[in-house]
Structures are given as structure tokens and as C-alpha cells.
Amino acid sequence: MTRGRRADSVRVRVTRGRRADSARVRVTRGRRAELVRAGMLALIAAVALVAGCGHTESPAVSDCSSTVPGSVLVTSDVRNGQATPAPHRVLIPEGSTVQVQVTSDQVVQVHIHGYDLEYDAAPDTPGCVSFVADRAGLFDVEAHPDTLLLQLEVR
Ligand SMILES: [Cu+2]
Numbered sequence: 001m002t003r004g005r006r007a008d009s010v011r012v013r014v015t016r017g018r019r020a021d022s023a024r025v026r027v028t029r030g031r032r033a034e035l036v037r038a039g040m041l042a043l044i045a046a047v048a049l050v051a052g053c054g055h056t057e058s059p060a061v062s063d064c065s066s067t068v069p070g071s072v073l074v075t076s077d078v079r080n081g082q083a084t085p086a087p088h089r090v091l092i093p094e095g096s097t098v099q100v101q102v103t104s105d106q107v108v109q110v111h112i113h114g115y116d117l118e119y120d121a122a123p124d125t126p127g128c129v130s131f132v133a134d135r136a137g138l139f140d141v142e143a144h145p146d147t148l149l150l151q152l153e154v155r
Contacts, residue, residue, distance in 0.1 A: 064099045064128035071097035071130065076141070076149040078104040078121070083149045092133045092154045100141060101128040102149065112152070114139035 072092055077084045092098055102110045102121040110127050111118045114137055121127030121143070133154045141149045 062130045064101060064130050066130075068097040068099075068130065071099055073099045073101065074141075074150065074152070075101045075103075076143075078102065078106075078108055078143050078147060078149070080105065081147050083143070083147060085150075087148045087150055089138075089151045089153050092152050094133060094136050094154050096133055097130060098133050098152065099128060099130045100152075101126055102143065104143065108143035108147070110149070111142045111144055112139060113142070114152075 072090075074090050100110070100112060102108070103126045104121040105123055107120060107122045108127075109118055110121055110129075112129070112131075114135060115131060115133075117129050117131060119127045119129050133152065136154050139152045139154065141152060143149055
């Protein structure tokens with residue numbers, strides 16, 4: 001829980017930085033609010049895709065709003081720091097599109113190792129990411145700080 005809160009406060013701090021940037025630009029007050037809002041939306045999109053580790057996202061990554069035929073949906077639910085179903089290995093044919101959806105009873109940061117994807121899941125706001133599994137190997141999917149959700153075995 002503390003980790004989730006910390007991630008939140010980092011985001012707020014970043015947002016304030018953006019606001020300060022916008023304020024430096026010479027605009028009218030009404031425009032400024034618009035720019036701040038646009039900046040925040042861009043920031044949220046960037047955070048959702050790029051994540052805290054600062055890795056660049058692959059162009060094949062998106063949220064789960066569009067359904068790709070033949071994609072593999074992997075789900076996990078976190079309650080009291082425990083994953084349901086219990087941590088297990090999911091076989092993913094290399095090259096297929098994978099959607100990893102996580103629901104949680106508290107704010108967690110989902111991390112897909114190897115592909116360096118990070119995104120948040122929160123109560124009432126499941127986190128989901130869609131990406132092409134174009135790298136073979138065994139990759140942990142964690143809810144930070146330390147809950148192993150599952151492993152993706154891409155081959
Ligand atoms: Cu991790």
C-alpha cells in the first residue's frame with residue numbers, strides 16, 4: 001500500500017512540474033488551464049506507456065481498449081498482497097499479442113519484466129496493457145513491491 005501511495009505522490013509531483021512549465025509560457029488564464037489539462041492528459045498517457053523505470057515503450061504497446069483477434073488475455077487479481085490465481089506460468093506463442101489485465105484491492109504498479117512495461121492497477125480501475133510478445137524467454141509479472149502474479153513463458 002505504501003508503495004502505491006508513493007507512486008501516486010511521484011505522479012503528483014511530476015504534474016506540478018508540468019504546471020510550472022505551462023505557467024512559464026505566456027498565455028491567457030483560460031488558455032493556461034486548457035494547456036495544463038492537455039499537458040496532464042499527455043503526461044498520464046506517457047506514464048501509462050513508459051512507466052517509472054524510464055524505458056521507452058514499444059510501438060506495439062497499447063491499453064486493452066482495442067481487441068486484437070487471437071490475442072491472449074491473461075488476468076490476475078490481487079487481494080491482500082496475494083495473487084489469484086496463484087502465481088503460475090502462462091505459455092505464450094512468440095509473436096502473439098498479449099493482454100495482461102490486473103485488478104487489485106489497492107494501488108499497485110504492475111511490472112512485466114523483460115518487456116519493461118509498467119502500469120498501475122487500482123480499486124475499481126483495473127490496469128491492462130496489450131503488447132506483442134516478440135521476445136522469447138521467461139518473464140515475471142509482478143505487482144510491486146513484491147507480489148509475483150505470474151510468469152509469461154514466451155516461446
Ligand atoms: Cu518488477
